[in-house]
Amino acid sequence: MFRRLHEVARPVLRFRLDGEPVEGREGDSVAAALLALGRDACRETAVSGAARGGYCMMGVCFDCLVVIDGTGNRQACLVPLREGMSVETQHGRREPGR
Amino acid sequence: MSDEYDIVIIGAGPAGMSAATAAVAQGASVLLLDEGAGPGGQIYRAVTTTPLTDRAVLGPDYWKGAAIATAFAAAGATYQPGATVWHLDAERRVGFSVDGQARLVQAGQVVMATGAQERPFPVAGWTLPGVLSAGAAQTLLKAQGLAATGRVVLAGCGPLLWLFAAQSVAAGLPPSLILDTTPRSNWGRALPHLPSFLATPYARKGLALMARVRRAVPIVSGVTELAIEGEVHAERVVYRRGIRAPVTVPVDHVLLHQGVTPNLNLPAAAGCALDWNEAQACFQPRTDEWGATSLPGLFLAGDGAGIAGAETAASRGALAGLAAAAALGRLSETARDRLAAPMRARLTRQMRGRAFLDALYRPATAFRRAAEEALACRCEEVTGRMLRETAERLQVSGPNQMKTFLRCGMGPCQGRLCGLTVTEAIAQARGVSPVEVGYYRLRSPVKPLTVAEFASLPNTEEERLAVERG
């Protein structure tokens, strides 16, 4: 579990994770917000279906892929969290149109 | 934003920011594109926004980035954060996307300041949730003030591993255990460089930092084998020291690190020549003393041109910025050389001691090749065993044939997390140096963009007719 060190005055951002209302903080990437919620895995791979989570947090490993606001395979570590966002687990291959 | 700039700089770490500041000072129009949300790159990540205001946590070296960012902001370059660069070519066209919109800009000169990434660490289980790179954990600490808690094992080698450990100690959440994989045999090769290292400020700082870590964290050194086990999450680390019996440690998180290597994808896709750096066991684009690559008008500065650390990156960035401005005729070569002289003197000082660090922290051969059960290619899920068997069975001579046979390097990361591993696996099977094996042939887009973004790019009538023939 990743814990926030300093409860600084960063505003709370509400968003949905797989349909459930949850909270992150301003300044979070989507990937950071998920780790702070204890979500170490955020996707199942398109090859074997194995669970994965982000490894590098700098945009090179492509293991933090999630569905953000209906668009699949987004790099969660590069997308700033925004109020009202919908984040979903990426289940395997992406569906065309999503 | 315009369609043309004198100089386009890619990356807002110390090299990119310093290049921009130096080039703007010579009157060049400069566009700096960066994938991050704010300036700093990886080493000074979130230096203008970090919630960790207690400067003791991230340390004085991190906060040196604030001055570089301030100077960059004051210089007045056009700065586009959130920009993912996916194309660069020898004609100095730069393709990038912001918020899902693709754009092309024409650069008179280009300075790539694309930095480093952590070296792959393909041990069994490194793909399990709960395992992150130490650099990733450090990014979370800098940018969000997040730290791993519970039973946290930090494993590997290299200066960044110790720096991160010290930062975690200062933050009050040290790792539970450090497994040091620095090969004991490295000391023999490092010792001749020790005197010059001891003469640098890095030595004193480094030793003090390691002492702080040693006081707070149990350390197991001489680790020669490492595996992470668990069903759907990292649950245990199993390690060995030489011939001693394996030791199993229950874990909540494992943080891996064995050094950093240049980001190759953009310069290689542009067509820049690569060289093998034997001391650092990685490929790096060929550059001259100004950062000029093998392609005219394309410069490369900072750790992307060879690992030497943040302070040298700033110096090398400023030199490349000057050289790019001079190439455009913004200043004479004499003026360039005069301005460069103090930078070069600084760079020489900053480079002292590097040979010692390179020799000491060169990762063990066993950890540079994928373990049999480890996924060498995380994207296409190709194991170390598949690489070895295919290399032996089908006489694979290089990574491009291997890619064709096994799909390694074909996934979205485009070989970033498997390229060196695959080259070293083939080198081992063939009994030759990685120089002879070579690297993946890389192409645009170096980061994914949508089909619709591609479709939005301009084309000529001739290009249309090459496709629409019916």
Next chain:
Amino acid sequence: MTREYDVAVLGGGLMGAAIGYGMARLGRRTTILDEGDLAFRASRGNFSLVWVQSKGMGMPAYSAWTRRSAAAWPEFAAALKQESAVDCALDQPGGFTLLLSEAEMERRAAFLARLHAQPGFETYPYEMWDRARVRQVFPGIGPDVVGASYCPLDGHLNALRAFRASHLAFAIRGGDYFPDHPVETMEALPGGGFRIATSKGAFTAAKVVLAAGTGNARLGPMLGLAAPVRPQRGQALVTEKASPFLTHPVVTLRQTDEGGIMMGDSQEEAGFDTSLGLGVLAVMARRAARMFPEIGRLNVVRTWSALRVMTKDGFPIYQQSEAAPGAFLCNCHSGVTLAAAHALLLAPMIDAGALDEALLGAFTTRRFDVPAAA
């Protein structure tokens, strides 16, 4: 040390591997001599179609040979799977050419009518479909699709796995593969057979098969064989893996069994330049997104630019040397479609020492000899 073989195949692309496997399975001691890792290898940059419709305008024999190969693919794929345990994912459900305007529709219909009306052309079923009928197969087509041509003989496969399977099956059959062995010189030996000098030592072989793609232009003349071939650049894009979406291949668009959607393909005269042209990629992406708008949202993860091996008229060359019998030259640009024929039909002909006149007689370079007074 000279290494002795019954057959030496020059070139380790899909064509060389298929012929090599075909020879090895006939019990011949076979070697494949190949270039290194950065060879111009069409086998790495192809579109993976087993394609029949539209081939053979100007040479009915090419259509017939293509059909033979498409018909032989199930047997070849089964053999590869049995020997190498690699499944090539061969799928021959019929294929489409999607048409984006009435003008394209008319041109396509007229072309296919002319193709099939050629004297000596063995006709086969094909149909022109209107938009409504195309939608029954592809519900996701965009508003610009006005219709399609359809041929039930068309299909596709996983060509990278076919490439690996051919090399594996060749090795399992005892074949010897030598990468990084570019051929420097060759000569016919007085008592028959050939001596082949590479950068890493010499080989002798009773027969030589030149399957070196554009490299044949240099190698052929050493044994009295002309190979008037040139490289023609083709570019393609491929997306991230998507869930099954396209049930049939389209000539410029297909979904691989692994999920990626491939978009092609350009024909560009650019010599040996394999750099990428963003404009060409843009045109291909635009057409793909017009055919299937949902593809527009997928991420492109790879592109490539590779070289087709083109003759003057675009048709293959299969020829035995008159000056040096036992030396065979093979060139084509559809090495995937024709791989089954190369392994199962061509290899036995080479083994017998003569190319079948009825099947392959039209493919010699004699067709390029224009009478001076004509």
